[in-house]
Amino acid sequence: MKRIAGIIVVLLGAAAGVLWADALSINGAGASFPNPIYTKWFDEYHKKNPNIQINYQSIGSGGGIKQVTEGTVDFGASDGPMNDEQLKAYQDKHGSPILHFPTVLGAVVPTYNIPGVDATLNFTGEALAAIYLGKVTKWNDPLIADANKGVKLPSEDIVVVHRADGSGTSYCFTDYLSKVSEEWKTKVGKGTSPNWPVGLGGKGSEGVTGTVKNTPNSIGYVELIYAEANKIPYGNVKNADGVFLKASLASVTAAASGAAKDMPADFRVSITNAKGKAAYPISTFTWLLIPEKFSDSAKRDAIKGFVTWMLGDGQNYTEALSYARLPKEVVAKEKKALAEIQ
Amino acid sequence: MATASTSLPSAGPVSGSRSFLSRLRDGDEIARLITFVFAATVVLISILLVLELWHDSVLPRHKFGLGFFRTTTWNPVEGDFGALPFIYGTLVTAAVALFIAVPLGIGAAIFLAELAPPRVSDTLEFFIDLLAAVPSVIYGVLGIFIVVPLMRQYIAPSLKSILGFLPLFRGPAYGLSFLTAGIVLAIMIIPYIISVSREVLLSVPRDQREAALAVGSTRWESTWKVVVPFARSGIMGSIFLALARSLGETMAVAMVIGNDPKISASLLAPGYSIAAVIANELAEATSELHTQSLIELGLVLFLLTFVLNGLARILIVVTSQRGAGRARA
Numbered sequence: 001m002k003r004i005a006g007i008i009v010v011l012l013g014a015a016a017g018v019l020w021a022d023a024l025s026i027n028g029a030g031a032s033f034p035n036p037i038y039t040k041w042f043d044e045y046h047k048k049n050p051n052i053q054i055n056y057q058s059i060g061s062g063g064g065i066k067q068v069t070e071g072t073v074d075f076g077a078s079d080g081p082m083n084d085e086q087l088k089a090y091q092d093k094h095g096s097p098i099l100h101f102p103t104v105l106g107a108v109v110p111t112y113n114i115p116g117v118d119a120t121l122n123f124t125g126e127a128l129a130a131i132y133l134g135k136v137t138k139w140n141d142p143l144i145a146d147a148n149k150g151v152k153l154p155s156e157d158i159v160v161v162h163r164a165d166g167s168g169t170s171y172c173f174t175d176y177l178s179k180v181s182e183e184w185k186t187k188v189g190k191g192t193s194p195n196w197p198v199g200l201g202g203k204g205s206e207g208v209t210g211t212v213k214n215t216p217n218s219i220g221y222v223e224l225i226y227a228e229a230n231k232i233p234y235g236n237v238k239n240a241d242g243v244f245l246k247a248s249l250a251s252v253t254a255a256a257s258g259a260a261k262d263m264p265a266d267f268r269v270s271i272t273n274a275k276g277k278a279a280y281p282i283s284t285f286t287w288l289l290i291p292e293k294f295s296d297s298a299k300r301d302a303i304k305g306f307v308t309w310m311l312g313d314g315q316n317y318t319e320a321l322s323y324a325r326l327p328k329e330v331v332a333k334e335k336k337a338l339a340e341i342q
Numbered sequence: 343m344a345t346a347s348t349s350l351p352s353a354g355p356v357s358g359s360r361s362f363l364s365r366l367r368d369g370d371e372i373a374r375l376i377t378f379v380f381a382a383t384v385v386l387i388s389i390l391l392v393l394e395l396w397h398d399s400v401l402p403r404h405k406f407g408l409g410f411f412r413t414t415t416w417n418p419v420e421g422d423f424g425a426l427p428f429i430y431g432t433l434v435t436a437a438v439a440l441f442i443a444v445p446l447g448i449g450a451a452i453f454l455a456e457l458a459p460p461r462v463s464d465t466l467e468f469f470i471d472l473l474a475a476v477p478s479v480i481y482g483v484l485g486i487f488i489v490v491p492l493m494r495q496y497i498a499p500s501l502k503s504i505l506g507f508l509p510l511f512r513g514p515a516y517g518l519s520f521l522t523a524g525i526v527l528a529i530m531i532i533p534y535i536i537s538v539s540r541e542v543l544l545s546v547p548r549d550q551r552e553a554a555l556a557v558g559s560t561r562w563e564s565t566w567k568v569v570v571p572f573a574r575s576g577i578m579g580s581i582f583l584a585l586a587r588s589l590g591e592t593m594a595v596a597m598v599i600g601n602d603p604k605i606s607a608s609l610l611a612p613g614y615s616i617a618a619v620i621a622n623e624l625a626e627a628t629s630e631l632h633t634q635s636l637i638e639l640g641l642v643l644f645l646l647t648f649v650l651n652g653l654a655r656i657l658i659v660v661t662s663q664r665g666a667g668r669a670r671a
Contacts, residue, residue, distance in 0.1 A: 060625035062633075080628070159516055164601030164618075166418075166626025188419065192626040195417035200518050200612050201601025203622060210486055215494070215516060 030064020030077030079168020125180030134198035161220035164201025252324035399638035438524025447535025455543035482597035518600035542576030
């Protein structure tokens with residue numbers, strides 16, 4: 001009996017040893033918005049390269065930045081670029097910088113529930129800012145009505161709904177409002193959980209959607225991917241070139257190519273209110289945060305291999321999951337930047 | 343302490359020569375030591391918790407000082423944090439919850455313990471225990487889909503038309519409000535109050551009831567004037583258990599309170615609670631000051647619970663002494 005038990009233990013140990021020895025495990029953490037596509041990518045990449053296993057925890061952008069700075073994960077992910085202070089903290093701790101790599105694009109759309117109004121409404125940036133500042137309080141206010149000739153808007157109070165939990169969606173939305181409204185910029189600013197002047201806070205995308213659905217005459221904002229997945233109607237937004245556009249994968253990618261020309265070398269760029277007739281204005285990149293220096297060369301090569309694949313074949317998985325793919329210009333720049341990782 | 347050394351297994355060469363009794367005694371010592379360590383762990387965890395919360399909230403404590411408790415701005419973008427709206431929201435929702443749950447819960451407990459046939463009582467008790475075990479997020483869903491629409495369409499308008507002269511029931515009603523959160527909390531804590539109060543009432547000695555009946559009181563008089571006062575401190579205990587639960591409830595409150603850090607006299611207005619803001623913002627807090635302010639809020643909630651529990655203890659001691667005094671007189 002004892003001998004059999006011994007043999008089993010040895011065999012189990014060997015099997016575990018084989019498994020452990022072969023799969024290189026890489027850990028990442030951060031933004032929850034790109035979690036579905038990241039999960040898909042890491043899964044597909046593992047199928048193609050069975051010796052590389054990338055684990056991703058969607059703990060939120062803030063958590064991703066924190067963990068990669070502390071060195072508890074190999075890479076981070078964030079919906080908003082790291083600010084100078086955070087970059088400096090990373091540099092001070094590790095002695096080398098951290099790099100941003102855009103992976104996919106997302107967009108934020110305004111959604112509303114006005115009984116008796118079925119038309120797709122047009123929103124200008126000024127109108128959205130004024131609604132969220134609490135200055136425009138009625139649906140038939142000229143600021144909204146002028147952009148919606150032919151739609152009969154009620155003289156009802158607008159119920160404003162925003163995200164209560166800190167989120168990249170709120171960051172993107174307030175980043176846009178800061179660009180189109182000077183008053184928003186000085187009074188509120190941009191952030192993952194800004195100090196909202198008015199409105200109800202819904203917990204998560206489902207909280208915002210649920211509140212908007214249940215509350216007559218309300219307005220909220222959600223990610224495009226969430227609105228698409230749940231068949232939520234949403235409005236058009238006026239872009240920098242004066243065109244009212246409905247968010248779509250093409251119009252979001254167009255926003256990124258519009259911004260690609262002035263893309264800084266570190267990719268830390270906001271593409272809200274981007275130029276271009278076809279560019280949807282409330283669009284954003286989401287980034288992988290990858291250290292410039294790796295002490296473990298196997299990990300470095302694995303991550304570089306993954307990013308190369310992600311920029312190429314990986315982009316083909318985006319549309320099925322309602323993410324907008326990166327424009328060619330950005331992909332080319334990223335491939336160049338990848339060489340910096342040592 | 344001298345006995346502790348004998349309890350160490352390495353103290354003697356082989357214990358075979360020792361008597362059975364002494365080994366048993368040694369076993370007692372070991373058991374005593376182990377259980378003492380377990381008991382001490384509880385205290386240690388509480389102390390560590392406070393130390394950790396204290397240590398991790400250095401930045402806001404230095405920056406805002408006591409102003410943290412007085413100011414009402416919560417602005418992560420500007421790095422300006424004040425806890426008052428959250429403290430207010432936490433206390434108001436808990437108060438509303440107790441206001442609804444205490445009469446209902448105690449009434450139900452009296453029925454189950456004193457008036458209902460035992461079979462009915464036991465069956466109902468099974469369902470009540472089931473209710474107590476339902477995860478709070480389920481109550482949150484119940485709140486969003488049932489209480490919130492009811493509140494907006496029926497409860498709030500009728501409250502406004504009947505009690506609208508009070509500042510408590512004014513302003514627009516979105517359905518998400520202090521009152522909604524209070525109602526959902528009440529639904530959550532009623533099972534606790536019923537369950538514990540019923541046990542306490544059942545444990546009142548039979549002779550108390552018989553004595554009351556023997557001197558000619560009715561069934562209800564014996565229940566209300568003898569049994570309930572006898573069980574008073576236990577019932578109080580159930581209420582404070584419920585209070586602690588409603589102060590710390592996170593998920594269900596975050597889903598129905600409206601998450602708006604404002605102080606409004608109206609119960610129909612949206613608000614925010616400490617537990618809800620921590621759950622909402624901690625994951626995506628990008629600045630250190632923001633994270634630490636949320637941790638300080640955690641410390642505030644801990645202290646709030648601590649203080650209220652302390653007051654509860656005092657109240658129990660005072661009322662039970664008065665009860666005893668009256669019984670003697």
